[in-house]
Amino acid sequence: xxxxxxxxxxxxxxxxxxxxxxxxCLPMGLAPEDIERLDEIVKRNRPLHRxxxxxxxxxxxxxLFVVKTGSVKTFAPSPEGGEQVLGxxxxxEVIGLDAIDKxxxxxxxKVLETxxxxxxxxxxxxxxxxxxxxxxxxxxxxxxxxxxxxxxxLLLLGKKNAEERLAAFLLSLSKRLHKRGLSATDFYLSMSxxxxxxxxGLAVETVSRLFTRFQDDGLMRVDRKHIQIIDQDxxxxxxxxxxxxxxxxxxx
Amino acid sequence: xxxxxxxxxxxxxxxxxxxxxxxxCLPMGLAPEDIERLDEIVKRNRPLHRxxxxxxxxxxxxxLFVVKTGSVKTFAPSPEGGEQVLGxxxxxEVIGLDAIDKxxxxxxxKVLETxxxxxxxxxxxxxxxxxxxxxxxxxxxxxxxxxxxxxxxLLLLGKKNAEERLAAFLLSLSKRLHKRGLSATDFYLSMSxxxxxxxxGLAVETVSRLFTRFQDDGLMRVDRKHIQIIDQDxxxxxxxxxxxxxxxxxxx
DNA sequence: CGAACGGTTGATACGGCTCAAGTCTGGTGG
DNA sequence: CCACCAGACTTGAGCCGTATCAACCGTTCG
Numbered sequence: 001x002x003x004x005x006x007x008x009x010x011x012x013x014x015x016x017x018x019x020x021x022x023x024x025c026l027p028m029g030l031a032p033e034d035i036e037r038l039d040e041i042v043k044r045n046r047p048l049h050r051x052x053x054x055x056x057x058x059x060x061x062x063x064l065f066v067v068k069t070g071s072v073k074t075f076a077p078s079p080e081g082g083e084q085v086l087g088x089x090x091x092x093e094v095i096g097l098d099a100i101d102k103x104x105x106x107x108x109x110k111v112l113e114t115x116x117x118x119x120x121x122x123x124x125x126x127x128x129x130x131x132x133x134x135x136x137x138x139x140x141x142x143x144x145x146x147x148x149x150x151x152x153x154l155l156l157l158g159k160k161n162a163e164e165r166l167a168a169f170l171l172s173l174s175k176r177l178h179k180r181g182l183s184a185t186d187f188y189l190s191m192s193x194x195x196x197x198x199x200x201g202l203a204v205e206t207v208s209r210l211f212t213r214f215q216d217d218g219l220m221r222v223d224r225k226h227i228q229i230i231d232q233d234x235x236x237x238x239x240x241x242x243x244x245x246x247x248x249x250x251x252x
Numbered sequence: 253x254x255x256x257x258x259x260x261x262x263x264x265x266x267x268x269x270x271x272x273x274x275x276x277c278l279p280m281g282l283a284p285e286d287i288e289r290l291d292e293i294v295k296r297n298r299p300l301h302r303x304x305x306x307x308x309x310x311x312x313x314x315x316l317f318v319v320k321t322g323s324v325k326t327f328a329p330s331p332e333g334g335e336q337v338l339g340x341x342x343x344x345e346v347i348g349l350d351a352i353d354k355x356x357x358x359x360x361x362k363v364l365e366t367x368x369x370x371x372x373x374x375x376x377x378x379x380x381x382x383x384x385x386x387x388x389x390x391x392x393x394x395x396x397x398x399x400x401x402x403x404x405x406l407l408l409l410g411k412k413n414a415e416e417r418l419a420a421f422l423l424s425l426s427k428r429l430h431k432r433g434l435s436a437t438d439f440y441l442s443m444s445x446x447x448x449x450x451x452x453g454l455a456v457e458t459v460s461r462l463f464t465r466f467q468d469d470g471l472m473r474v475d476r477k478h479i480q481i482i483d484q485d486x487x488x489x490x491x492x493x494x495x496x497x498x499x500x501x502x503x504x
Numbered sequence: 505c506g507a508a509c510g511g512t513t514g515a516t517a518c519g520g521c522t523c524a525a526g527t528c529t530g531g532t533g534g
Numbered sequence: 535c536c537a538c539c540a541g542a543c544t545t546g547a548g549c550c551g552t553a554t555c556a557a558c559c560g561t562t563c564g
Contacts, residue, residue, distance in 0.1 A: 076403070076407065084407050084410065084411060086403055086406070086407075097395075097396055097399055098396055098399040098400045098403060099396070100392050100393055100395075100396035101393045101394075101396035101397040101399075101400055102400075106400055106403070107403070126388070126389065126392070129388065130382070130385055130388065133382055136378070136381065136382065136388065137378065139392070140352050140378070140391070140395065141352055141353045142353075143349075143352075143392065143395035143396065143399065144349055144350055144351070144352035144353035144395065145353040146399050147349055147350040147353075147395070147398050147399055147402060148350045148353055148354075148358055150399060150402035150403065150406060151328070151338055151350060151358070151359070151402065153406055154338070154402060154405055154406055154409060155328065155336050155338075157406060157409035157410045157453065158336065158409045158451075158452070158453035159336060159453060161519075161520090162519075162520065192542070192543090193542075193543065193544095194542080194543095199410075200410070201409065201410035201411060202520080202521090203520070203521050203522075204542090204543080204544095205520085205521075205522085205543095205544080205545080206519090206520055206521075207543095208542095208543060208544055208545080209520095209544080209545080211543095211544095212544075212545085224528095224529085224542090224543085413551075413552090414551075414552065444510065444511090445510070445511060445512095446510075446511090454552080454553090455552070455553050455554075456510090456511080456512095457511095457512080457513080457552090457553080457554080457555095458551090458552060458553075459511095460510095460511060460512055460513080461512080461513080461552095463511095463512095464512075464513085476510090476511085476561095505564100506563105506564095507562100507563090507564085508561100508562085508563085508564100509560105509561085509562080509563100510559105510560090510561085510562100511558105511559080511560080511561100512557105512558080512559075512560100513556105513557085513558080513559095514555105514556085514557085514558100515554100515555085515556085515557105516553100516554080516555080516556105517552105517553085517554075517555095518550105518551105518552095518553080518554090519550105519551095519552090519553090520549105520550095520551095520552105521548105521549085521550080521551090522547100522548085522549075522550090523546105523547090523548085523549100524545100524546085524547085524548105525544105525545085525546080525547105526543105526544080526545075526546095527542105527543080527544070527545090528541105528542085528543075528544090529540100529541090529542080529543095530539100530540095530541090530542100531538100531539085531540085531541100532537100532538085532539085532540105533536105533537090533538085533539105534535105534536090534537085534538095
């Protein structure tokens with residue numbers, strides 16, 4: 001991944017004293033005193049519970065949030081009362097980057113289960129990046145990465161069928177959990193089928209049927225929120241689009 | 253838009269000596285000498301022609317590109333030979349932000365028509381942002397804005413039907429052109445129906461039928477690539493989702 | 505002139521949404 | 535501790551939107 005020959009992500013995750021900072025100081029050669037300075041501006045709030053809001057759409061933007069443990073969903077309430085789930089955020093992931101532009105949150109963030117969340121006042125972080133080049137670069141990377149992830153999801157929604165979407169979703173969860181040292185093959189979903197469907201652009205019933213099918217096909221075991229992935233390769237194959245999708249391929 | 257009481261976007265567009273810089277120096281109070289410094293690192297290449305590449309997937313990331321005139325599409329080639337169109341970029345828009353993270357381009361960028369494109373070496377820009385706080389802030393905003401835009405598109409692909417997608421696409425083009433001083437109601441499409449369909453996750457035939465329908469309904473006049481918007485309000489209404497969509501609304 | 509390509513239009517098939525029952529689980533109160 | 539209820543999930547049947555297949559038209563270009 002990292003082209004510039006620096007410390008690997010995993011090395012640095014350990015080096016970071018506060019796990020909530022890993023996302024920010026991952027792949028850069030931050031001097032210990034710089035890590036110290038970064039560490040000082042981070043607020044460690046008391047644990048939040050299911051249903052608590054980190055922020056709501058329209059709130060003034062003050063801080064970025066980093067999930068330490070637990071999970072958070074971000075969503076855009078739509079005028080008609082519904083909502084569009086924009087993402088699920090697992091430990092180590094940063095929330096709120098989309099609010100910098102307008103200086104206000106464009107979406108809401110709600111805690112899915114009891115979670116520890118760190119808060120990083122953006123104004124102070126921005127000051128800090130002015131004097132620590134590698135931290136500034138890391139911020140650019142963080143923002144850029146978010147764009148790349150959105151792009152992937154975009155591809156998912158534009159081109160993949162229901163099966164491929166759910167498979168991709170599960171693999172994404174699996175990989176992200178694994179990156180944080182949790183099991184990649186045995187985990188609990190903190191979101192409802194409804195939320196999964198909303199996120200993937202599918203009806204609840206479709207999601208439910210697919211879980212059943214995946215289990216019947218021996219790809220995984222599903223017991224309510226408990227997921228055990230049995231055949232990861234088969235899942236990857238589903239996503240990769242081995243199966244014939246729709247058309248939608250052509251050039252200029 | 254701009255919460256912080258600074259010069260408006262439009263004021264500054266004029267102030268910028270080089271129109272290609274507008275995206276970067278839009279809403280900040282850049283001192284004249286800073287604009288000068290920014291201006292100095294911008295390369296003005298000779299015009300590119302239809303089919304030329306700005307960069308290809310996998311290329312090492314060196315520069316951001318800003319469209320001065322013309323248009324560019326970005327797309328991700330898929331292993332099977334097809335491609336996913338990720339975006340169309342009009343004058344004033346910045347290309348390449350998603351490449352910062354991995355220091356390599358994750359997509360390709362191809363010129364759709366004869367275009368003038370400026371190149372900004374990122375390493376030099378990054379140096380510059382270290383010494384100009386408002387430029388740094390503007391970079392954060394630019395990246396953040398890109399995230400917000402992706403999110404919008406994501407919503408489009410996840411929740412909207414064909415009609416709403418095409419309407420949203422046309423309105424988006426219209427507004428972006430208008431922002432650059434071009435006509436919002438009379439313009440030429442530089443991309444093919446195929447590319448539009450690919451971008452919106454629709455089959456070419458569907459796009460074609462919708463253009464016909466929109467014209468029959470008196471929303472616009474369509475003559476090949478020439479689009480004249482007649483009833484913008486009706487288009488807005490289509491997008492807003494006045495019509496009943498699918499379900500996909502619920503909470504946690 | 506003919507071939508290639510982009511675009512339009514029609515007929516048909518099918519994936520996934522919708523509607524409609526159920527089933528299971530967890531929480532609450534008697 | 536059980537009865538009850540509400541909400542999450544599952545399962546089935548049918549329908550609708552859009553992809554797909556196919557034919558055709560107009561334009562461009564060699």
